[in-house]
Amino acid sequence: MSTEHKIILGNSQRMPEIADSSIQLMVTSPPYPMIKMWDTQFSTINPQIAKLWQTLQANSQEETVAQIYDAMHKTFAKVWREAFRVLIGGGIACINIGDATRTINGKFRLFPNHSRIIENCEKTGFTTLPYILWKKPTTKPRYKGKGAFLGSGFLPPNAYVTLDCEFILIFRKGKLRKFAPNNQRRYESAFTKKQRDNWFTQIWEIAGTRQTQSQIERRIAAFPDEIADRLIRMFSLKGDWVLDPFLGSGTTTKIAIQNERNSISYEADESLIPLIRKKIGLEQRACKLSFMTREG
Numbered sequence: 001m002s003t004e005h006k007i008i009l010g011n012s013q014r015m016p017e018i019a020d021s022s023i024q025l026m027v028t029s030p031p032y033p034m035i036k037m038w039d040t041q042f043s044t045i046n047p048q049i050a051k052l053w054q055t056l057q058a059n060s061q062e063e064t065v066a067q068i069y070d071a072m073h074k075t076f077a078k079v080w081r082e083a084f085r086v087l088i089g090g091g092i093a094c095i096n097i098g099d100a101t102r103t104i105n106g107k108f109r110l111f112p113n114h115s116r117i118i119e120n121c122e123k124t125g126f127t128t129l130p131y132i133l134w135k136k137p138t139t140k141p142r143y144k145g146k147g148a149f150l151g152s153g154f155l156p157p158n159a160y161v162t163l164d165c166e167f168i169l170i171f172r173k174g175k176l177r178k179f180a181p182n183n184q185r186r187y188e189s190a191f192t193k194k195q196r197d198n199w200f201t202q203i204w205e206i207a208g209t210r211q212t213q214s215q216i217e218r219r220i221a222a223f224p225d226e227i228a229d230r231l232i233r234m235f236s237l238k239g240d241w242v243l244d245p246f247l248g249s250g251t252t253t254k255i256a257i258q259n260e261r262n263s264i265s266y267e268a269d270e271s272l273i274p275l276i277r278k279k280i281g282l283e284q285r286a287c288k289l290s291f292m293t294r295e296g
């Protein structure tokens with residue numbers, strides 16, 4: 001099946017290129033709020049966030065930390081509203097997100113990004129479905145927020161649980177998607193019993209990606225192909241349209257091509273174009289691929 005793939009270089013807070021109710025599935029992973037490596041990008045997308053960081057330096061107030069965190073999630077809320085508009089009734093949205101831990105003003109705490117996203121998606125109108133915990137290879141436990149346990153890490157109560165899972169949140173717009181009996185595309189898209197038993201469980205242990213990813217993919221926290229592959233095959237049919245509003249290195253496009261789905265994606269950072277081209281290089285031959293630039 002020949003498929004079409006559009007990559008729009010711009011901000012996905014607005015998606016005027018996509019008609020209402022025209023997309024069957026969203027698979028995405030936004031930057032993680034309160035993870036330091038994404039601070040600059042949040043400040044670029046909303047300069048108010050840069051001002052709040054400056055205010056925090058001057059006043060060291062908890063309230064300012066809360067405002068920064070709120071403002072970061074507000075930048076997403078616009079994207080979730082657009083996603084809701086463009087998804088068909090019964091369309092599914094899968095959002096990969098990690099919580100963040102950070103020490104600010106000497107205080108170590110958790111920023112539970114997954115719960116903020118659930119709240120905001122529900123406000124938008126999405127129905128929350130059971131989610132997946134993606135268990136990553138364990139990193140070192142932390143002591144007083146400062147990294148690995150030291151000798152005193154064996155003494156209660158000041159050590160912290162390690163964040164070794166990310167979330168794959170799953171939402172639906174409206175009621176179940178309906179199909180005519182014997183819909184051919186649906187049967188052609190079926191998964192096997194083994195796949196069903198592995199994929200529809202709550203904990204996914206997917207390891208080994210750090211070794212296979214390039215430095216730049218690690219920098220932008222690309223998810224492994226396996227994550228996109230499972231989600232696309234679990235929640236869409238061959239010939240459907242898949243949206244990724246935070247494309248990064250192009251994983252969703254690559255896997256959509258491999259699975260005979262169409263795709264449309266947004267990426268704000270134009271410097272990623274060579275990486276995207278490289279990632280989907282060979283697959284490009286089997287489809288129509290276009291890059292579009294736009295203002296804003």
Ligand SMILES: C[S@@+](CC[C@H](N)C(=O)[O-])C[C@H]1O[C@@H](n2cnc3c(N)ncnc32)[C@H](O)[C@@H]1O
Binds near residue numbers: 010029272
């Ligand atoms: C965590 S990365 C996505 C990684 C991706 N799943 C992959 O496998 O490569 C998030 C991406 O979203 C982009 N981004 C952040 N805010 C955006 C926005 N408002 N519109 C479009 N892209 C955005 C960033 O530049 C970054 O490349």
